[in-house]
Amino acid sequence: MKKLIFCLFGLLLFVNAQAQKSNTKVILITLDGLRWQELFSGADSLLVSNRTYVHDTTALKSRFWKPTPQERRKALMPFVWNTLSQKGQIHGNRNLGSKVDLTNQMWFSYPGYNEILTGKADDKRVNSNDKIPNPNTTILEIAHSDERYKNKVAAFGSWDVFPFIVNEERSGVPVNAGFEIAKGDQLSEREKFLNELQPKVPSPWGTVRLDAFTHYYAIEHMKKNHPQLTYIAYGETDDFAHDGNYEAYLTSAHNTDALLKNLYDFTQQDPFYKDKTLFIITTDHGRGTQPLETWKSHGDKIKGAGQVWMILFGKGVSAHGEISSPKQLYSNQIAPTVLKALDLKPEAPNMPGKTLSLNKD
Numbered sequence: 001m002k003k004l005i006f007c008l009f010g011l012l013l014f015v016n017a018q019a020q021k022s023n024t025k026v027i028l029i030t031l032d033g034l035r036w037q038e039l040f041s042g043a044d045s046l047l048v049s050n051r052t053y054v055h056d057t058t059a060l061k062s063r064f065w066k067p068t069p070q071e072r073r074k075a076l077m078p079f080v081w082n083t084l085s086q087k088g089q090i091h092g093n094r095n096l097g098s099k100v101d102l103t104n105q106m107w108f109s110y111p112g113y114n115e116i117l118t119g120k121a122d123d124k125r126v127n128s129n130d131k132i133p134n135p136n137t138t139i140l141e142i143a144h145s146d147e148r149y150k151n152k153v154a155a156f157g158s159w160d161v162f163p164f165i166v167n168e169e170r171s172g173v174p175v176n177a178g179f180e181i182a183k184g185d186q187l188s189e190r191e192k193f194l195n196e197l198q199p200k201v202p203s204p205w206g207t208v209r210l211d212a213f214t215h216y217y218a219i220e221h222m223k224k225n226h227p228q229l230t231y232i233a234y235g236e237t238d239d240f241a242h243d244g245n246y247e248a249y250l251t252s253a254h255n256t257d258a259l260l261k262n263l264y265d266f267t268q269q270d271p272f273y274k275d276k277t278l279f280i281i282t283t284d285h286g287r288g289t290q291p292l293e294t295w296k297s298h299g300d301k302i303k304g305a306g307q308v309w310m311i312l313f314g315k316g317v318s319a320h321g322e323i324s325s326p327k328q329l330y331s332n333q334i335a336p337t338v339l340k341a342l343d344l345k346p347e348a349p350n351m352p353g354k355t356l357s358l359n360k361d
């Protein structure tokens with residue numbers, strides 16, 4: 001009898017654990033090349049009134065300039081600093097000793113995304129932004145190859161290199177990126193409208209679309225198909241920075257913050273995602289500060305471009321707010337953390353980073 005009760009208890013624990021594990025959804029989000037300097041301190045005093053990088057300095061200052069960094073960052077990214085800072089953890093404010101770094105030494109986009117999505121830097125093979133199918137396996141592919149998550153994985157990106165980074169062809173993970181439209185015969189009214197609108201709203205760039213399209217394609221897909229693992233890659237911030245347009249860079253950071261709020265609000269009214277979703281937001285690389293003009297740039301020649309940041313919130317994440325004690329995290333820790341949340345196993349030697357401890361200091 002004792003044995004039977006013991007068995008039943010064990011079975012109960014097992015069933016409970018299984019139910020919990022398969023219940024977690026993950027939304028991974030990247031904002032291309034948004035500096036930790038703006039995330040934690042808002043508008044930069046050296047750039048916000050600099051006529052080389054800002055067309056209308058008065059207008060920009062009236063929107064984003066405030067006396068303290070705390071006020072400035074709230075003005076720039078109100079959802080992050082009013083809501084997410086209460087709900088989760090914000091890592092990477094080096095002024096307080098919290099550091100997040102890339103482990104790849106390239107410090108530009110494809111190597112950054114490869115590191116985030118595969119859990120390992122690969123400077124030998126992933127060292128350009130060329131449209132080369134990724135030889136490495138992403139967490140999206142690992143999940144999609146598992147029976148439990150088959151066809152429950154999706155990626156959306158503004159940059160047209162994402163189908164290659166995810167290796168859409170080999171992995172079978174659907175990627176809507178660049179100027180792709182929504183496909184299929186069950187398109188929602190909104191998807192039909194986005195498909196009509198996108199070619200009529202010219203992007204400033206040849207390889208990157210405006211983030212609103214990426215965002216709403218993702219939301220429509222999530223409403224309909226409820227992927228358990230979703231990756232959304234916003235791109236505007238990096239391109240406006242390369243253009244040397246600080247006005248547009250800040251406006252875009254502010255806009256992306258509103259898109260994050262919109263995404264979060266959507267998940268909170270959808271029972272599939274509500275209170276069951278782990279959110280991770282990060283960036284693929286930093287940018288320079290010294291000399292001043294290097295804010296536009298990144299890559300291994302730019303000092304500080306390997307410095308990044310990370311926001312964690314949602315299921316299983318303790319609310320520690322802005323991390324203000326010395327701590328070092330790396331971008332290669334994200335992939336094993338996502339796999340663990342989904343109860344998937346990282347292939348150990350392929351993912352050297354330690355799983356992030358979400359509910360401990």
Ligand SMILES: [Zn+2]
Nearest residue numbers: 032033109284
């Ligand atoms: Zn980038």
